[in-house]
Structures are given as C-alpha cells and as structure tokens.
Amino acid sequence: MPLTDRYRAETLHEALGDPFFDRVDAASFPEHRLRYRNQRWAARVGLDALSDAEWIEHFGRFAPLPDGLAQPLALRYHGHQFRVYNQDLGDGRGFLFAQLRDAEDGRLLDLGTKGSGQTPWSRRGDGRLTLKGGVREILATEMLEALGVYTSKTFSLIETGEALYRGDEPSPTRSSVLVRLSHSHIRIGTFQRLAFHDDKEALDRLLDHVCRHYFPDLADLPAQERAIRFLEEVVARVARLGAGYMAAGFVHGVLNSDNINVTGESFDYGPWRFAPVYDPTFTAAYFDESGLYAFGRQPGALGWNLWRLAECLMHLTGLESADRILGNFQNVIQQAFRNALLDRFALASAGEEADAALAKTLLDFLLATRAPFEQTFFDWRGGLASAERARRSASAPFYETEAFAPLRDAFAAHETTIRARLDHPYFRREAPCSMLIEEVEALWAAIAERDDWAPLEAKIAAIDEMRDAYAGL
DSSP states (O other), X not given: OOOOTTOOEEOGGGGGOGGGEEEOOOOOOSOOEEEEEOHHHHHHTTOTTOOHHHHHHHHTSOOOOTTSOSSOEEEOOOEEETTEEXXXXXXXXXXXXXXXXXXXXXXXXXXXXXXXXXXTTOTTOOOOEEHHHHHHHHHHHHXXXXXXXXXXXEEEEEEEEEEEOOTTSOSSEEEEEEEEEESOOOBHHHHHHHHHTTXXXXXXXXXXXXXXXXXXXXXXXXXXXXXXXXXXXXXXHHHHHHHHHHHHTEEOSOOOGGGOBTTOOBOOOXXXXXXXXXOTTOOOOTXXXXXXXXXXXXXHHHHHHHHHHHHHTHHHHOHHHHHHXXXXXXXXXXXXXXXXXXXXXXXXOXXXXXXXXXXXXXXXXXXXXOOBHHHHHHHTXXXXXXXXXXXXXXXXXXXXXXXXXXXXXXXXXXXXXXXXXXXXXXXXSSSOOOOOHHHHHHHHHHHHHHOOOHHHHHHHHHHHHHHHHTTTO
16 A cells, blocks of 8 residues: 555544444445545645545545554544434444544544444434535535634545435435544533533543543643643634634534534534625524524534533533633633634734724624625735725725725734735635635536536635635634
8 A cells, every 4th residue: 555654543542442432334335436535635644645546445445544443433422402412422424434643743633434324323314425515515624724714624525326315405316425634523522421421430531532632731730730721722722713713704504512522623514604794693504593503603602512511521620610711711712703813814913902993893894884705805815905906806895985994994003914925816816715605506516417527626726726825824
C-alpha cells in the first residue's frame, strides 16, 4: 500500500473499552463509483498516494488501514434532540473507521462514516445515505472551511448503486457512503449517556481519555481542577464555533447535544443553509416548526447544550464553578463573534469598545437594509481600504443609505491587517462565492437529471480560490 511518511495510525479510542462502542461490519454495496476524494487532507494524513482502486477498497469496502482499527466501532451516546432526551441514540448509520495523526500539528484525527450500513443503533433505519445528502455535506464543509469555521472535512464520497426511499427527497434516489475527517467524535451526548446511567467511574475514565488525547495540558491536573478547566475549554471552543456560524451566515439546522463534540468542531450536516440576508428568524430545517435552531438562536442553543455537559461533570466541578463558567458564556461568545468579524473583514482590533461598535453597527445595517449578507463581507474586506470596490458593487446603493454611516465610522476606527490580500484575483470578481439554497439545488439537479458533475467541480474550484484569498483566517 503506497503510504507516505506522513501516515501515522492510532487506535486510541479502542482503549476506552467495549462499554463505549459496538464492533460492527460495513454494509456490502452493489457498486462503488468514486465521486470525491479530498487530496488536500489526504496529504496531511499520508493517504494521498492511494490509487482510486485502493481508495475505494478502504473508503468504500472499508478494508482496515495498516496498523489501524481492525474493525469499525459504532459509538454509543445519548442526547437531547430538540430539547427532548433520547436514550436510543448512537451511531445508527456510521462508525469510527480509523484514527490518524495530522502530520502538520500532531493532532489526533478521526475518520468516521455516514451511510455505511446498519448498526445496533439504527432504530429501524436502513443505515444508508442519499447521494444528495453526501453532495450537500461536501458543499457545507468546503464552504465553511474556506470561511474560517472550524469544521469536519468531507474526506471521501462514493456512490454505491442502491435505490433509497426517503420522505424528503424524490424517491427512489441514489445512494452513497461518505467518510468525514474530524478532530473528535466524542460528543456532549457521550457524557450524557454515562450520566444517565449514573456511571461516575466511566465518566471519569472518559474525561481522563479526552484530556489526555485532546487537551494534554490538562491531563495531569487534580481531578476537580481538570474538570473545571476542561469545561472552560469546551465552552471557549463551542463559543468560537457559534461565533463562526454567525459571522458566516450559516444555519446548522440541528444543534442537538449529540451533534456538538467536545473539541468544538462542526459536523454532521443535514438541513443546513446559508442566510441570504441577516435574519435572526431564518431557519434551515423544515421540521423546526418553532424555530428553535433559527439563525439568531444558535448561540442560545449552544449555551443550552453546554449546560447539559456541565450537568454531567457536576460531581467533579461543583455547582458554583459550573454556574460561573456557563454564566459567562454570553460574554465569551460575544467576544468570539467580534473576533470572527475582524477576521472576516481582515481588520485589526481597535480595542473592545471599537470592536463592539463594529459588531453592533454591522448587524444594525444588515437588519435595516437587508443588504446581501456575503456580498457585504466581500465588498468591505479590508475596511475603508476597499471603499472603491464597494462603490462598484451591485450593492452600492445599500452603502449610500443613512443606515450605513455608523458602519463607515466603525470601519474608519480599524486598520487593515497584513492578511487582507486585497490584490488577490478573487477580489476582482463582481460577486463573492456563495452557497445559497438555490445554488445547491441547481448543482444537485445537474447530477440528478444529467449525471453532470462539472458544475459541482466548478463550485469546488471557486471555493478553493476563495479559501486561498482568505488564507490566514
């Protein structure tokens, strides 16, 4: 097998023991057509030299990787789904296939699947993934990564030749199996399951494992201090994630506690959408009738989930420490949002007061005018240094309104950073790369109706150009 010297396999999750997972086998698929392979990230884990046939063998038939897990592990967890506790969760159509090291920073990474077949947690589901669902996950992860959001990466997508029936897609529809690369698949719901069973010994073992392998600076602290510091770290990381969503105009759609991992990484994309304009009530999932996970309610949803994690650790942290940490979540996420905006506009901090004014005036302007969300960030990347580009924009009339004056003043208080790269060819475009639902549906229509993958490939190339322009986010 042609591995590079960057390849380094691990089997660390296995050390937690059988109560944390079920050993399972992958489904056998009638065909395997490689539709997407992420060469950038394959290179970082030493798998970029695989031929397409070898790639399919490992990520379509799931032959074990050298020195890796001998058998896939379907992970066990519980979780709150739309605030209702569900003890029948777990990996129902996926599993942990392998663990590797990132050759650039040494981080432990997981290769997890979606659509790889039934497990003990399938709950009468078929364990499959539609091809459209796989394509949407590629688009979500590529776009979010380019915009600086800490996200899982779509590593592989293989069409598998089955006809699936779904209530939310025209059926029969095509099938696929997806592999995602992420920092961790240990969820808030992983802790919730152990707390539900009042298994404090297993909770302590899980916390020790997580700190040792994901938060090594905490590994050798006394138990109470370690739990407190761990909760603080998870709060900070999840706050950064929520701030990234808000600055990107992204709605995940299903922010259940089983979809929030302890490393603060976005993953598991179902009914996601990008907002065309700033609208706090904008909702992604058609079944979210109450708007629980609407765009503007995402920070609150994340805070609610973090409280569920705090409850699991209360025997170690105590109520007072947990209340202090979670009580400060709003301040933490507001600061993270200000930082995310500065990154998106490539502006240096001008102090807390000026940064807060930038955030407020931006949201006031977007809400009052309904200016296109992504276009506004594109036009004003670099602040007032980009005024001429903004003047030529199709959105220029929005910038001539009275509502824009306070935002212009806020831009004037901030200097452009050296990361702005305003001379990049990307900024010579009239409009930014975007990912609105109409675009997603058009990309899928080309595949569904004509098996034409060229528009998807062109969109990925456009995202690559944007990623390069925003390098340094």
